Amino acid sequence: MKSNGVGKLRNVVITRDNIGRYADRLNNGYPVDVAELIEAKPIEEALLIFGALDPEFAVVTFSYLVFRIQKELLAHLPSQRVAQVLTALPPDDRTKLLEELPGPLVNQLLKYLSPAERALSLKLLNYPEDSVGRLMTPDYIAVKMDWTVRQVLDYIRIYGRDSETINVIYAVDDVGHLIDDFRIRQFLIASPDTRVEELADHKFLQLHVDDDEEVAIGIFRKYERSAIPVVDGEGILLGIVTLDDILAVAVQEDTEDIQKIGGVEALDEPYMLTPLLSLFRKRAGWLVVLFLGELLTASAMAFFEEEIAKAVVLALFVPLILSSGGNAGSQAASLIIRALALGEVTLADWWRIMRREIASGLLLGAVLGSIGFFRVSLWSAFSSLYGPHWLMVGVTLFISLIGVVLWGTVTGSMLPLILRRAGFDPALSSAPFLATLVDVTGLIIYFSVAMVVLQGSLL
Amino acid sequence: MKSNGVGKLRNVVITRDNIGRYADRLNNGYPVDVAELIEAKPIEEALLIFGALDPEFAVVTFSYLVFRIQKELLAHLPSQRVAQVLTALPPDDRTKLLEELPGPLVNQLLKYLSPAERALSLKLLNYPEDSVGRLMTPDYIAVKMDWTVRQVLDYIRIYGRDSETINVIYAVDDVGHLIDDFRIRQFLIASPDTRVEELADHKFLQLHVDDDEEVAIGIFRKYERSAIPVVDGEGILLGIVTLDDILAVAVQEDTEDIQKIGGVEALDEPYMLTPLLSLFRKRAGWLVVLFLGELLTASAMAFFEEEIAKAVVLALFVPLILSSGGNAGSQAASLIIRALALGEVTLADWWRIMRREIASGLLLGAVLGSIGFFRVSLWSAFSSLYGPHWLMVGVTLFISLIGVVLWGTVTGSMLPLILRRAGFDPALSSAPFLATLVDVTGLIIYFSVAMVVLQGSLL
DSSP states (O other), X not given: XXXXXXXXXXXXXXXXXXXXXXXXXXXXXXXXXXXXXXXXXXXHHHHHHHHTSOHHHHHHHHHHSOHHHHHHHHHHSOHHHHHHHXXXXXXXXXXXXXXXXXXXHHHHHHTTSOHHHXXXXXXHHTSOTTBHHHHOBSOOOEEOTTSBHHHHHHHHHHHGGGOSOSSEEEEEOTTOBEEEEEEHHHHHSSOTTOBHHHHXXXXXXXXXXXXXXXHHHHHHHHHXXXXXXXXXXXXXXXXXXXXXXXHHHHHHHHHHHHHHHTTOOOOSSOGGGSOHHHHHHHHHHHHHHHHHHHHHHHHHHHHTHHHHHHOTHHHHTHHHHHHHHHHHHHHHHHHHHHHHHTTSSOGGGHHHHHHHHHHHHHHHHHHHHHHHHXXXXXXXXXXXXXXXXXXXXXXXXHHHHHHHHHHHHHHHHHHHHHHHHTTSOGGGSOHHHHHHHHHHHHHHHHHHHHHHHSTTTTO | OOOOSTGGXXXXXXXXXXXXXXXXXXXXXXXXXXXXXXXXXXXXXXXXXXXXXXXXXXXXXXXXXXXXXXXXXXXXXXXXXXXXXXXXXXXXXXXXXXXXXOHHHHHHHHTTSOHHHHHHHHHHHTXXXXXXXXXXXXXXXXXXXXXXXXXXXXXHHHHGGGOSOSSEXXXXXXXXXXXXXXEHHHHHHXXXXXXXXXXXXXXXXXXXXXXXXXXXXXXXXXXXXXXXXXXXXXXXXXXXXXXXXXXXXXXXXXXXXXXXXXXOOOOSSOGXXXXXHHHHHHHHHHHHHHHHHHHHHHHHHHHTHHHHHHOTHHHHTHHHHHHHHHHHHHHHHHHXXXXXXXXXXXXXXXXXXXXXXXXXXXXXXXXXXXXXXHHHHHHHHHXXXXXXXXXXXXXXXXXXXXXXXXXXXXXXXXHHHHHHHTXXXXXXXXHHHHHHHHHHHHHHHXXXXXXXXXXXXXX
């Protein structure tokens, strides 16, 4: 990778006096690198850097900034520059920005736009949050079936500059219904007199403007397109969604999934840019909920206090039993969460999943139970830690582990499905959440088995 | 989305007699849908379906199939069809297939290729696994700086059909050094007599052929390109990597991360297609390792057996204490794993991360500790469960929770960094793995605090 030294400016204090010296280097860099530089700088330096960028370059750079910095820049930039940036932002990026800003500020900013651009922004903002409508841009190339390839290429020469992508070209009828899509390659390798109609296969993908973002991600992943057209209920072409926007959304969704699986509320910004207090708040919520749930284990333990007092040996295996259930559950949950996210399984598969997991749980439980039994037998050959009834202790462990691991796998695999069914994010069935759920039941399984097996000997 | 009913064929038993009736529907569908159909069918039906596909369509469909089915098809197809598929597969897809097959089979398959294609495949297979060399394709368009736009478009008309993408065009010098990249749009909106040189900005991204896949994913994500050129140590253009291949690799990496965080060895196939026994093996490995680690908790508990016998009340809080440490650690780990994967933090940030996590850990621990203390006080007002020394029990809980949560956050945040530093995947620091690590130390922290605080009262 070539670098032209934008990154090195991190170690330079930018001032009104020296910014002129760096302007060229900035404008010859990549916008995303300049955006990273701006994010790493205090606001005074950020403003100087942003002010030194050529207008077009500034707009692209702006679209790469995290939202918090975009907002800060908008608050400090001269209004002329604000108008420039807002007008030049592609409509989909503008929507993304405006939907995050507070209402009064949005109204103020909309004033900077031309009437046509303002109407467009208001229209895009009208689509439901997380819908395809919010992601789409109306800057695409549409042609008619009776044009020749030469006409298409001439049309692109004039209007191609403003289009978000020219890799895909759409055909519409006179009313505006989408009737086909073409790859630019098809026109480039065809002879100039070919009619568009001759290249058509009348086979095309489309998204509905109200579709959820996740639907769009699934279709992009499956069909490997660089852009997909968006239509309304009548089939009228409204805009296109491009892969770069979908990629950004998909990375965000995967990040949220991983954070939720870890038991953290999803962060809004990169880890390092998240203020400490907000980092604390995102974690404290779940941690407290889990703690309150886990307090039930203290009650469950208290319920069996008499048994523990009689046979302290039982207490020794509590962490082992509980963690085995939690681990088995966390494995099952992460498999199902990901399979749901990639569309590999659906709710309708629940019974097939359940059967697989019951089989897996029994097998896994038997393996762990055998190791546990073996350990107790081995120790008892050399020490009197487990007393004269070690065999019964081993049997208790064996049976409990099968029960707890089976319960963990089944809970872990079904919880994501139940959450999805109830309209929640399956990734909420985090390892910590599951462990807490499984802990209380695990204790009950363990002590119940012990009371049956050890009846008359230890208890 | 339009569907032409390929999916409905799932419920039809395909036979030698009825396949003719469905051939048209199959060939008018999307290859990825047909691939899904083939994956869902027994091998006899799969072969009939594959046999009914037009040659070009068959190759694209083949490239969408999961590896296990590809292998099965290759084993059953007539050798003429095997040769056809192998020859027509894009070089990068062919590499992906061959690298998974056993050596003898690869040698046999290579015989089906023309000498030129065979040499190419052997060359690509020579690059290290998981390197950019394995992902690249040599099918790109390269032009010279002294050509006119008209010459470029004529060239594309002839050679564009075989190129993997024509969205990006590369300029090379007479020796083959990469000297610039252009978007096809630049040529389409320029006047035909413009020289390529006039459009050049001599600013371009490149990957080195030995770069790791993860480096490539990072650059694609950051710079939002549809293709990036690959050069050797001299800067000679060797091939290009396209976004669709990177997307597939990135989805795979994210899946592996999520599965590892859940404590499962990464699956090679979608959940539902993974045979039960292989699913069991992927889970049993880690589960047993974790169980063996967790057996140490039984030893740690045994070490404090005397204290537990004296004050059974101490045992009641063991699950609560341990799970709090594990949860806090799992939160920290998932944040850092994802931040590392997205390149938001690097190893050099370890000290900044450590400071943030110490602060977070103390805050979170204090919150949980206070709730714990409050709970003990509240219960003691109504019951004698915690005995006359309830205040000291509450203090023990308060201090232990701060210690355990702090230890969990620090371990959870540092472990991914340590793993990365040692050359392992940070995602191995799964919630279950962390919980096991933190459990033993958590017990030691808890009982040590108890021995100091309860000295002379309960102990």
